[in-house]
Amino acid sequence: MAVDPAKLEQFMGRIVGDMGSAISAALVVIGDQLGLYKAMAGAEPLTPAELAARTGTAERYVREWLCAQAAGGYVDYDASSGRFRLNDEQTMVFADEQSPVFAQGGFQVLTALFKDEPKITAAFRSGKGVGWHEHDPALFVGTERFFRPNYNANLTSSWIPALEGVEQKLRAGARVADVGCGLGTSTVIMARAYPRSTFVGFDYHEPSIVRARAAAAEAGVGDRARFEVSRAQDYPGTGYDLVALFDCLHDMGDPVGAAAHVHQSLAPDGTWMLVEPYAGDRVEDNLNPIGRLFYSASTMVCTPASLAQEVGLALGAQAGEKRLRDVLTQAGFTRVRRATATPFNLVLEVRR
Numbered sequence: 001m002a003v004d005p006a007k008l009e010q011f012m013g014r015i016v017g018d019m020g021s022a023i024s025a026a027l028v029v030i031g032d033q034l035g036l037y038k039a040m041a042g043a044e045p046l047t048p049a050e051l052a053a054r055t056g057t058a059e060r061y062v063r064e065w066l067c068a069q070a071a072g073g074y075v076d077y078d079a080s081s082g083r084f085r086l087n088d089e090q091t092m093v094f095a096d097e098q099s100p101v102f103a104q105g106g107f108q109v110l111t112a113l114f115k116d117e118p119k120i121t122a123a124f125r126s127g128k129g130v131g132w133h134e135h136d137p138a139l140f141v142g143t144e145r146f147f148r149p150n151y152n153a154n155l156t157s158s159w160i161p162a163l164e165g166v167e168q169k170l171r172a173g174a175r176v177a178d179v180g181c182g183l184g185t186s187t188v189i190m191a192r193a194y195p196r197s198t199f200v201g202f203d204y205h206e207p208s209i210v211r212a213r214a215a216a217a218e219a220g221v222g223d224r225a226r227f228e229v230s231r232a233q234d235y236p237g238t239g240y241d242l243v244a245l246f247d248c249l250h251d252m253g254d255p256v257g258a259a260a261h262v263h264q265s266l267a268p269d270g271t272w273m274l275v276e277p278y279a280g281d282r283v284e285d286n287l288n289p290i291g292r293l294f295y296s297a298s299t300m301v302c303t304p305a306s307l308a309q310e311v312g313l314a315l316g317a318q319a320g321e322k323r324l325r326d327v328l329t330q331a332g333f334t335r336v337r338r339a340t341a342t343p344f345n346l347v348l349e350v351r352r
């Protein structure tokens with residue numbers, strides 16, 4: 001051992017910061033559950049007692065929570081008045097459900113991962129999978145809430161227009177399948193934007209499909225968006241003009257089988273929009289904050305989910321475009337084009 005004290009100090013400084021971030025996650029969820037952030041959004045700077053009174057919570061807890069939030073830069077503190085406020089950027093991240101950077105869903109997911117840790121630890125030993133459905137339900141609602149701002153911001157304004165001729169078809173009236181649709185948010189967003197088209201969302205997870213049906217009814221698109229419990233490898237129907245898979249191909253045990261099924265379900269000139277987590281092809285391309293998030297989620301959720309299904313290919317959430325192309329080619333597709341990308345997603349246009 002030849003420990004460099006300066007390096008060690010720097011590293012420990014980082015670890016203390018990381019531990020602070022990790023423990024803050026529980027506090028963020030508490031603030032979300034109790035409406036603390038929302039009560040601060042747009043309000044004048046508040047004392048702990050004022051925030052407690054507005055949210056029906058106990059002042060002593062709120063005071064400690066606010067101090068922790070201020071120490072992490074999640075709220076601002078004015079020492080001269082002893083008051084706390086949420087600035088505009090913090091409001092967008094913590095309080096505004098419509099903002100493109102609303103992050104509460106991500107924190108909700110983290111609570112599920114901590115609860116599920118014993119299952120994943122056991123799976124490391126056994127090598128067996130842990131199905132998506134075996135996770136704490138906070139994963140399902142947290143994932144939906146985490147992805148929704150991204151889909152609201154990009155799906156109909158950027159991703160669909162980036163596909164050749166698809167927007168035109170959807171405006172005129174097309175048949176669309178959203179496979180691995182989860183709670184159906186992407187399906188509902190598309191159904192709202194393209195009222196002449198018809199949409200069917202498929203997912204093997206029944207509780208998600210039940211919620212998706214309710215979401216479509218609530219959004220007033222129940223006439224054109226329906227949902228069925230079905231697997232990507234054998235969902236019903238053919239002749240789809242557009243098949244979409246959002247952030248789910250890598251979760252499947254048999255992505256080649258799923259891709260082959262998409263192939264046969266598409267209309268001859270149909271398009272598959274494949275949205276996957278953004279990743280470079282090499283490990284070293286992904287050793288950055290987003291790669292850290294995705295590799296971690298992949299260890300806890302995506303890789304075990306795939307290993308729990310037949311074949312168990314376990315692509316992982318950082319498969320990268322080259323590996324995805326291999327899957328698509330094996331399934332019989334000949335035309336694959338990167339239509340667009342965001343820091344979080346790769347959007348591939350896949351045709352026969």
Ligand SMILES: C[S@@+](CC[C@H](N)C(=O)[O-])C[C@H]1O[C@@H](n2cnc3c(N)ncnc32)[C@H](O)[C@@H]1O
Pocket residue numbers: 132143144147179180181182183185186202203204205208230231232233245246247248251252253309
């Ligand atoms: C990360 S979630 C994404 C959900 C949704 N597409 C979204 O973007 O919010 C992955 C989804 O894939 C679904 N899934 C996993 N394997 C599947 C399979 N073989 N067939 C159908 N759905 C599957 C899960 O049930 C889960 O809803």
